[in-house]
Amino acid sequence: MQQVEICFSPELIHLHELRGKIVVVVDIFRATSTMVAALANGITEIKTCSDLEECRSMASQDYLIAGERNGIKAEGFQLGNSPLAYLAGEYQDQKLAMTTTNGTLAISKSIGADEILIGAFPNLQATVSYIQSRQKDVLIHCAGWKGRFNLEDSLYAGALVKALEATHEAEDDGAIAMKSLYEKEGHDLKGFLSQASHAKRLQNHNIDSDIDFCLTLDLFSLVGKVENDSLIALYPN
Numbered sequence: 001m002q003q004v005e006i007c008f009s010p011e012l013i014h015l016h017e018l019r020g021k022i023v024v025v026v027d028i029f030r031a032t033s034t035m036v037a038a039l040a041n042g043i044t045e046i047k048t049c050s051d052l053e054e055c056r057s058m059a060s061q062d063y064l065i066a067g068e069r070n071g072i073k074a075e076g077f078q079l080g081n082s083p084l085a086y087l088a089g090e091y092q093d094q095k096l097a098m099t100t101t102n103g104t105l106a107i108s109k110s111i112g113a114d115e116i117l118i119g120a121f122p123n124l125q126a127t128v129s130y131i132q133s134r135q136k137d138v139l140i141h142c143a144g145w146k147g148r149f150n151l152e153d154s155l156y157a158g159a160l161v162k163a164l165e166a167t168h169e170a171e172d173d174g175a176i177a178m179k180s181l182y183e184k185e186g187h188d189l190k191g192f193l194s195q196a197s198h199a200k201r202l203q204n205h206n207i208d209s210d211i212d213f214c215l216t217l218d219l220f221s222l223v224g225k226v227e228n229d230s231l232i233a234l235y236p237n
């Protein structure tokens with residue numbers, strides 16, 4: 001039986017062993033949900049950048065640039081961090097460079113893992129099936145909010161622990177706790193997560209239309225995986 005554990009913030013990642021594991025980075029509101037939406041609608045690869053200027057400079061290499069800080073689109077960027085921006089398929093066969101407040105930082109701090117995947121509710125089952133085909137231990141890395149625990153990433157982690165229970169044991173206290181929370185609250189994701197601090201932040205910025213998308217299960221069969229420094233879509237059969 002493989003093992004599954006949860007890291008609740010990039011500030012705690014040094015306490016976890018990454019080698020030999022699949023790390024699933026999760027930022028439900030909204031970075032990893034947006035990455036899945038972009039890859040499912042024609043974006044061929046995503047370069048994730050921790051820094052605004054690094055991301056801005058990618059425009060000179062024909063990358064679309066998307067950036068957000070504190071939920072707001074970064075100045076001078078073509079795109080912010082809304083998953084809805086990609087659903088019309090406007091960016092077919094284009095490359096994207098992306099920087100966000102927490103999600104892209106969590107990806108950069110997952111280097112050293114055997115494999116890095118991105119997790120989101122719209123591709124939960126695809127991620128589960130892929131992980132179960134790899135027979136490796138799993139570390140779920142929550143992006144959180146500026147180093148702190150957040151509810152939405154942790155609840156997703158509970159959903160993934162629950163979905164993996166046939167193949168992965170939850171010995172880690174965090175995994176046990178979040179699996180129980182998901183078993184209790186998973187039937188009403190939107191209702192429960194309406195009290196999440198970042199959901200309120202997005203509402204304050206009138207961008208809560210993204211929340212419904214971010215909480216929709218299994219819209220896509222793709223797996224988001226980092227390969228050669230870029231995030232790409234895999235379609236395991």
Ligand code: MLT
Binds near residue numbers: 027032068100103
């Ligand atoms: C983040 O990286 O913190 C989030 O994705 C922020 C957001 O999109 O609102």
